[in-house]
Amino acid sequence: MPTIQIGRAAIAYELRRSATAAERRITVTPGHVEVMALTTDNDGDIAGFLDRKRQWLFNTMRDMERIAASRHAVPRFMTGSKIPYRGRNMPLTVRRTDAERIAITYRNGFIVDLPHWTGVDPDHLVASELKHWLKQRARRDVNEIAADYGKRFGLTPRSIRVADFANGWGSCGPEGSVLINWHLIFAPRKVLEYVVAHELTHLRHRSHGRAFWDYLATIVPSWKASKGWIDSHQSELSSDFLHVTT
Structure with missing residues (x-):
């Protein structure tokens, strides 16, 4: 999944092309950003559009995060939590x-x-310490999973790291650098394995065409179940519970 960098945040988005749309647009919903481009757009057209919308996207994401944060009570960190x-x-x-x-x-x-x-x-x-521990464990798990896929299928990225994402679960850059959202430590291990495999598959197939999904199925036969889990539980995969107010 491609990303746009805004400050320290890597905002992942789904890119779709439309033959009937009259103009490009961005749609932001909790946990998801969709960029609608024209079928005639090249990479430069899309990059320029996103650059012009950078401040709007940042403000919109920030406002949605504030709204979401106001809806949840913050738990306390004591025995029994x-x-x-x-x-x-x-x-x-x-x-x-x-x-x-x-x-x-x-x-x-x-x-x-x-x-x-x-x-x-x-x-x-x-x-703070729980967040640090969980992020370290996410890095360990991601590196173990990536090493396994590299050994078995020859899928070796230029680099792989765990990062904070404003939304989205992973990305694979054009030069083969893979980013994985550390919040996936809250998901079952098989879901994390699916996301890592998904991004590593982009090393072979850049777009989400038939060849991409066919190849993914050869290395993760159960990918549909994992994708279904993450689609159903994505609102729960958040570190908001780690933010404590006084």
Whole structure:
């Protein structure tokens, strides 16, 4: 899926072409950006259009994020809370310790050991450390999956990294650089495998034509089930629960 870079955010979008549209347009819905181009447009036409719409797109995405954030209560990070991880809500246990540094372990749930110097309201610290732990785990999983596909199918990207996406789940640049949304750590492992395979398939087939989907099916036969899961649960794959207000 192509992306447009706005500041530090890589905004993924679905590109569609229309033979009947009178003008180009961008449609933004929660978790999805669609760019409608003309059938006569070349890459330069589309890039110029997106560049002209850059500020509008940034403002629209920001406004939608504010609206979404106002609809959800922010949970607190205490023993008994649930943390989404690989498609399940796992229990959180927060403990005090005399150690100098915070530590997170995972054994059928998250265990956070807080050092003595933390205050009586450690929510911000726990949220920050959980986010860091989850992003690190996402990087590890993505690299493992990509290495496996590289070994079995010869799909080796120029680079692969995990990033924050304003929306979308992955992208493969024209030079073979792959980006994966770290929020996929909240989805089942097979869904993450599907997204990685999807982007690696673009190394062979750039567009979403028949050849693309046929090849993807040879390396991930169950891709339709994983795509269906992500289409149904995409609103849940968010790190909003890690943002704590006072």
